[in-house]
Amino acid sequence: MSGNGTSCHPERSEGPLKPQERSLAALGMTRRRTVLSGALAITVVPLSTASATPDAMAAVVKEVTGGAAVREARVKLDIPPLVENGNAVPLTVSVESPMTEADHVKAIHVFNEKNPQPHVFDARLRPLNGKAEIATRIKLNDSQRVLAIAELSTGEFVSGSADVIVTLAACVEDPS
Amino acid sequence: MSNVLINAPKTAKSGELIELKALIMHPMETGFRPGTNGRIIPRNIIQRFVATWNGEEIFSMAFSPAIAANPFVSFFVVARQSGTVELHWTGDEGFDVKEQVAIAVG
Amino acid sequence: MTSRAAIALLIAAFAASYALAQGSDDKRRSGYQDMGEALQKMQDDDSANPGMLFVQLGRQLWDKKAGSADKACADCHAIAVMKGVAARYPAIPQGADTPIDLEGRINLCRTEQQRGAPFPPEDQELLALEAWVAYQSRGEPIAPPDDPRLAPFRAQGEALFRLRRGQLDLSCAICHDDNAGKKLAGATIPQGHPNGYPVYRLEWQTLGSLKRRLRNCLFGIRAETPAWSAPDYVALELYLMQRARGLPIEVPAVRP
Numbered sequence: 001m002s003g004n005g006t007s008c009h010p011e012r013s014e015g016p017l018k019p020q021e022r023s024l025a026a027l028g029m030t031r032r033r034t035v036l037s038g039a040l041a042i043t044v045v046p047l048s049t050a051s052a053t054p055d056a057m058a059a060v061v062k063e064v065t066g067g068a069a070v071r072e073a074r075v076k077l078d079i080p081p082l083v084e085n086g087n088a089v090p091l092t093v094s095v096e097s098p099m100t101e102a103d104h105v106k107a108i109h110v111f112n113e114k115n116p117q118p119h120v121f122d123a124r125l126r127p128l129n130g131k132a133e134i135a136t137r138i139k140l141n142d143s144q145r146v147l148a149i150a151e152l153s154t155g156e157f158v159s160g161s162a163d164v165i166v167t168l169a170a171c172v173e174d175p176s
Numbered sequence: 177m178s179n180v181l182i183n184a185p186k187t188a189k190s191g192e193l194i195e196l197k198a199l200i201m202h203p204m205e206t207g208f209r210p211g212t213n214g215r216i217i218p219r220n221i222i223q224r225f226v227a228t229w230n231g232e233e234i235f236s237m238a239f240s241p242a243i244a245a246n247p248f249v250s251f252f253v254v255a256r257q258s259g260t261v262e263l264h265w266t267g268d269e270g271f272d273v274k275e276q277v278a279i280a281v282g
Numbered sequence: 283m284t285s286r287a288a289i290a291l292l293i294a295a296f297a298a299s300y301a302l303a304q305g306s307d308d309k310r311r312s313g314y315q316d317m318g319e320a321l322q323k324m325q326d327d328d329s330a331n332p333g334m335l336f337v338q339l340g341r342q343l344w345d346k347k348a349g350s351a352d353k354a355c356a357d358c359h360a361i362a363v364m365k366g367v368a369a370r371y372p373a374i375p376q377g378a379d380t381p382i383d384l385e386g387r388i389n390l391c392r393t394e395q396q397r398g399a400p401f402p403p404e405d406q407e408l409l410a411l412e413a414w415v416a417y418q419s420r421g422e423p424i425a426p427p428d429d430p431r432l433a434p435f436r437a438q439g440e441a442l443f444r445l446r447r448g449q450l451d452l453s454c455a456i457c458h459d460d461n462a463g464k465k466l467a468g469a470t471i472p473q474g475h476p477n478g479y480p481v482y483r484l485e486w487q488t489l490g491s492l493k494r495r496l497r498n499c500l501f502g503i504r505a506e507t508p509a510w511s512a513p514d515y516v517a518l519e520l521y522l523m524q525r526a527r528g529l530p531i532e533v534p535a536v537r538p
Binding site for chain 2: 087088089112115116117119120121122123124125126128129130131133134135136137138139140
Binding site for chain 2: 338
């Protein structure tokens with residue numbers, strides 16, 4: 001899911017093909033097709049699959065907040081700005097909160113813009129958590145904004161976000 | 177068969193803030209990836225993670241397919257009384273794994 | 283089925299040991315040093331390193347009886363004796379004349395001692411057992427044996443390392459010697475050292491062998507991949523281990 005079909009291109013591509021390689025290349029139509037289809041099999045997302053978009057994310061955010069205003073405050077995302085592989089991106093979400101009965105974080109919701117689905121996770125917290133901080137690892141399909149919304153016991157919603165660049169693997173794997 | 181790694185202190189002072197970390201072996205297959213035959217591999221994810229302390233829920237989390245394979249979760253809790261922390265993961269294909277750790281609070 | 287007590291969770295902190303080594307004339311870098319801080323932390327923290335799940339599974343399998351001989355690895359070997367073993371493989375087993383890798387060694391015990399079926403390539407139990415054995419050498423410097431019988435195989439490995447092949451007409455050396463440290467798309471080309479295998483590769487979302495990684499590279503340059511059982515892989519590993527002599531074993535390493 002993170003490959004883009006790019007092969008290992010050297011910046012220097014030297015010299016003409018050696019004779020045996022030219023013959024291989026001539027023979028190679030079938031083989032090349034196999035190689036290509038192999039590469040595509042792990043990279044192409046079928047068109048029928050719906051994809052999260054900023055609009056789709058806004059829609060699910062509305063489901064969570066019931067349309068209440070979301071204030072950009074108190075929520076911090078700790079996520080590497082440059083991700084070496086989108087299959088497992090370490091993410092820590094922390095919310096400034098005294099975590100008392102009167103004022104605590106009830107839930108933390110994390111969303112993304114470009115995965116097949118906008119939801120990442122929903123966590124439920126309570127005062128006895130003492131500290132509103134959770135860590136996990138998430139999948140990111142592409143470079144995008146990750147959004148975290150915290151639901152406070154006061155009924156308020158606060159948010160934070162982070163822009164993440166996901167680099168694609170340079171070399172893809174034969175899936176067979 | 178389950179394979180879980182939990183990191184929790186064996187002892188804590190009453191009122192101390194402690195961190196619990198858990199790893200579990202699971203493919204977290206998204207349901208969006210085609211297999212080698214071109215067909216979509218069916219979704220197989222953990223959907224829910226619940227932590228209890230002496231039976232009382234202390235933390236829970238609903239996973240989506242966007243949680244990485246072999247899920248890792250860490251969270252905090254204030255140690256109040258000695259007892260058992262139980263972590264419970266449930267998901268697709270009847271996945272149901274519980275694991276306990278004892279924490280002495282004094 | 284957890285066994286937390288048996289595996290002491292610790293911070294391995296390879297960053298610190300590599301920082302100490304800096305400033306010497308040795309320009310070799312572990313792939314660890316080419317990773318961002320987030321992935322280094324993932325590897326260093328045993329309670330977050332997903333490879334530790336496989337180490338734990340391997341520990342359980344080590345004690346489990348298997349095969350028609352109904353013997354466990356532990357019935358013959360104390361695990362402590364495995365310290366340093368991964369740092370000196372591949373090696374030539376007693377009574378044989380060709381080298382085998384650690385997976386080959388495990389399968390040899392499997393068939394000859396346990397009298398069971400050998401594990402197929404990339405079998406999770408095989409990788410887990412290998413990880414448990416190699417974990418005993420974590421931090422140990424790679425120390426290929428002096429056995430002169432290995433020399434021709436190692437030379438063959440070096441020749442394979444320098445052989446240009448595939449539709450892109452590349453050799454291992456062009457990327458991992460000549461262009462290491464440069465970027466290939468967004469990724470830094472590592473020097474290609476074998477000190478973390480079996481490695482938890484995020485691209486795979488699981489643990490995998492050096493053989494799997496070598497096959498990835500061959501596929502990447504559009505070359506034929508030799509059969510899993512081909513001697514090429516062991517020869518290449520012999521050369522790579524020689525090339526990485528002195529670098530610490532990092533199992534279970536995390537790589538992007």
